[in-house]
Each structure stands twice: as C-alpha cells, then as structure tokens.
Amino acid sequence: MRLLIIGCGSIGTTLAKAVDEMPEVDLIYITDKSKVCAAHLVEKLHKVKYVDNSDECLSDIINDIDLVVEAASQEAARHFVPFFLERGVDVMMMSVGAFADDDFREKCFKLSKEKGCRLFVPSGAITGTDGLRSASAGEIDEVTLITTKGPKSLRSIEYFKQKGIDIERIKEPTVVFEGSARDAARIFPRNMNIAATLSLLGIGFDRTKVKIVCDPNVERNTHTLIVKGPFGEITSTTSNVPFPRNPSTSYLAALSAIAALKRIINNVWIGV
Numbered sequence: 001m002r003l004l005i006i007g008c009g010s011i012g013t014t015l016a017k018a019v020d021e022m023p024e025v026d027l028i029y030i031t032d033k034s035k036v037c038a039a040h041l042v043e044k045l046h047k048v049k050y051v052d053n054s055d056e057c058l059s060d061i062i063n064d065i066d067l068v069v070e071a072a073s074q075e076a077a078r079h080f081v082p083f084f085l086e087r088g089v090d091v092m093m094m095s096v097g098a099f100a101d102d103d104f105r106e107k108c109f110k111l112s113k114e115k116g117c118r119l120f121v122p123s124g125a126i127t128g129t130d131g132l133r134s135a136s137a138g139e140i141d142e143v144t145l146i147t148t149k150g151p152k153s154l155r156s157i158e159y160f161k162q163k164g165i166d167i168e169r170i171k172e173p174t175v176v177f178e179g180s181a182r183d184a185a186r187i188f189p190r191n192m193n194i195a196a197t198l199s200l201l202g203i204g205f206d207r208t209k210v211k212i213v214c215d216p217n218v219e220r221n222t223h224t225l226i227v228k229g230p231f232g233e234i235t236s237t238t239s240n241v242p243f244p245r246n247p248s249t250s251y252l253a254a255l256s257a258i259a260a261l262k263r264i265i266n267n268v269w270i271g272v
C-alpha cells in the first residue's frame with residue numbers, strides 16, 4: 001500500500017512514524033505547505049518521500065497512491081478532499097469540521113459514491129461513537145457534547161475577544177460557549193472536529209448540542225458525550241492528553257487515524 005499524508009504536524013507526524021513501521025506500507029509520500037515541517041520526517045523515517053503540495057506535483061503521483069490522509073486544516077480539506085475523490089482515490093479526513101458546510105459535505109459524499117472511492121473519518125478525540133452510530137439506526141432524542149479545556153487550548157480565538165471573554169483571567173470552571181454543533185464547528189474550527197463527527201453520526205449539526213467549559217485547573221481536554229433515545233442512554237467521558245506542540249489536538253486523535261488505517265489494511269471490521 002502507498003499513502004500520501006497531507007500535513008506533517010501533530011497528527012501527520014505521529015501517523016507517519018507509525019506507518020513507517022507497517023510492513024504492508026511500502027511508500028509514504030508526505031506534503032505540507034511548510035517544507036520545514038516535513039523535513040524532519042524525511043530525515044528520520046525510511047519509507048518517506050517529500051512531494052510539493054502543488055496540484056501539479058500531486059497529480060503526478062496520483063497513480064502511485066492508494067490512500068490520502070488529510071491531517072492539515074479545514075482549508076486544506078476543502079481543497080484536497082474533493083481533489084482526490086474526483087480522481088478516484090480513497091481519502092481519510094481529519095479536519096472533519098469542514099463538513100459543517102452542507103454544500104461541501106454533499107459534494108464530497110456524492111463524489112465518493114460516483115467515483116466508487118471511500119471516504120474515511122476516524123472517531124478522532126472522542127469515544128462513544130460506536131454506540132451513537134448504533135443508536136442512529138433508530139430514533140435519537142438528544143445528543144450533547146460537553147467539552148472541558150484549559151486556557152492553553154482555547155487561546156487566540158476571535159469569538160472570545162468579540163464576546164469580551166478573557167480566557168487567561170478565568171479562575172474557575174466557566175461555560176464559555178453553548179450552542180449548536182454547527183456554530184461550534186464554525187467558531188472553533190481547530191477545536192470542534194469532534195462536534196462535527198458526532199453530528200454526522202447522529203442527529204445532524206443543528207440538533208447536536210455543544211457546551212464548552214474553560215477550566216484553568218485542567219491539563220487535559222475532556223469530552224463527555226450524552227446520547228438519549230428509546231434505546232436507553234449513553235454517557236461516555238474521554239480525558240485526553242494534548243500534544244505539547246499543539247494543545248488543541250489530543251493524542252487519541254492521532255491514534256484513531258492509526259487504528260483506522262490498520263482496519264483498512266487488514267480489511268477486518270470489528271465493532272463496526
């Protein structure tokens with residue numbers, strides 16, 4: 001198998017290192033809008049080859065790749081996901097918040113169907129998605145996500161400036177956002193991918209509720225998923241260790257990409 005990883009940050013680096021050890025993968029193309037971010041991987045890993053992220057250079061390797069993993073940004077997802085689906089290549093997408101845009105999502109889903117290629121969205125930094133997926137085969141009354149993060153993970157967000165919320169001055173757990181998953185994904189594009197994943201699995205972006213709590217006393221990003229319906233109730237809490245270089249991303253998100261890739265390679269689907 002041959003992969004292309006777009007984005008050599010926290011997730012892309014962790015994935016590339018894991019894939020380098022997988023005997024089923026013989027070549028890993030990597031690209032990043034910053035060549036410097038990719039350089040350390042080219043130096044350290046055995047199967048890695050750098051490719052420029054221009055459409056022209058990526059088109060040149062299209063017949064040489066089986067799967068593209070987007071681990072860059074919503075902006076990158078908006079460009080590259082349809083770019084590769086149109087060309088019939090399977091795509092794994094991490095910046096799932098981009099799917100809050102209905103037109104973009106429908107375009108990608110349609111392309112995937114028409115071109116017969118698969119679009120994978122790993123569970124990311126949240127647990128309980130298996131139960132939510134099963135519940136969605138019947139009725140669901142409520143899906144709520146309560147996310148608690150420290151100030152480091154919520155820094156430099158324009159919305160807080162506009163609302164006059166000074167994250168650095170918060171001294172006790174404080175609700176800093178309450179609204180729909182659609183608004184959460186739009187306002188916090190780097191923080192709320194999981195709200196998008198839950199919306200896609202369950203009752204959509206407008207009915208999925210999100211509450212964000214800023215707690216100055218926590219180092220971890222904690223997500224509690226609550227699902228209620230005729231099936232019963234799910235409560236699932238995930239206490240995530242953030243990446244040191246990017247505290248808005250949790251280590252579990254990178255592990256979910258590695259786990260998804262292993263399932264794709266082995267073609268055995270347990271707990272689907």
Ligand SMILES: NC(=O)c1ccc[n+]([C@@H]2O[C@H](COP(=O)([O-])OP(=O)(O)OC[C@H]3O[C@@H](n4cnc5c(N)ncnc54)[C@H](O)[C@@H]3O)[C@@H](O)[C@H]2O)c1
Pocket residue numbers: 006007008009010011012031032033034037053071072073074075076094095096122123124125126189190191193194197246248249250253
């Ligand atoms: N699904 C989930 O649960 C989940 C969890 C965490 C992060 N994410 C998302 O996954 C993506 C990657 O996260 P990360 O923590 O590894 O980010 P990061 O900031 O650590 O790294 C992103 C890398 O992508 C590169 N990049 C950005 N835009 C690019 C473009 N247009 N073309 C090529 N390279 C580009 C950057 O230069 C950087 O090196 C982000 O969009 C993040 O929001 C999803």
